[in-house]
Amino acid sequence: MKYKVIKKQNSGNSCVVCGVNNELGLKTSFYELENGELVAICDTKDWHQSYPGRVHGGMSAALLDETIGRAISINDETIWGVTVSLDIKYKKPVPTDATIKIIGRITSENRKLFEGSGEIILPSGEIAVTATGKYMKMPVEKITDGELTSEEWKHVEDKEKLEYIEI
Template identity: 50%
Template sequence: MLHKIVKKQNNSDKCIVCGDKNPYGFHARFYELDNGELAAVFHTKELQQSFPGRVHGGMVAAILDETIGRAICIDKPGSWGVTTEIQVKYKKPVPLNETLRAVGRITRDTRKIFEGTGELLLENGEVAAEAWAKYLKVAIEDAAGDDFTEREWHYLEEDDPREIEI
């Protein structure tokens, strides 16, 4: 199903998931959708391999963790989460050298804690992995310290899509 993009989220320099200057990372782009979910679009690389031709399961968990954790920003801009628990169910191998999508949503939100679910989708739309995660809400200064600057967290001007199929 096609969903309209409402807003694009920022990227960082060094993050393993969204860092545009991290050669090992996914260079994921995150988009807030018209249905209240968050979508990540990213390309898998040889540097993320476990078994030949497959992305390492830890990298799969990382993209799902980041996608679910960022989803809190849709309704609560400026809120951040520190992961306290994550459960990942691996359903299919995740191939290298493909452009994939992940989607995340918040399922529970309290004053100090939030929870969410997400899926990693293959190019053909099949679900390769599912996750549930729980986060502690924190201020960005508490999570990142004084090193978190506008240089480290920035909007990337790109020719982004207007819609994403989820």
């Protein structure tokens, strides 16, 4: 299905998942969709591998953790998710040198916690990895040691603005 992109979320500078200046990172972009879900797009590389041609399972877990954890900020940019628990199920290998999509959504929440689920979608449309997680809601100033500056957390424009994403 095709969904309208409502907003592109900010990227970090050094984050292993979204850091635009982390040479070995995943450089993932995150998009808020009209259906209330968050979609991440990632181009996997050889240096993300475990076995030749396969993305390391820890990288898959990090992608799902970040995507589900970020989904809470769709409705409130001041709230971030801090992982309490994450359950991963590996169904198919995730290839290196491929563009994959990661979906994250909130399934329940209360004042202090939220739960979510997500999937890694292969270029073929198949689901490779699924996850469910529980997260604490926290403001960024309680998570980091310092202030989150505009140099560390910034909006990065795409070469071509995405108006729709097909899942």
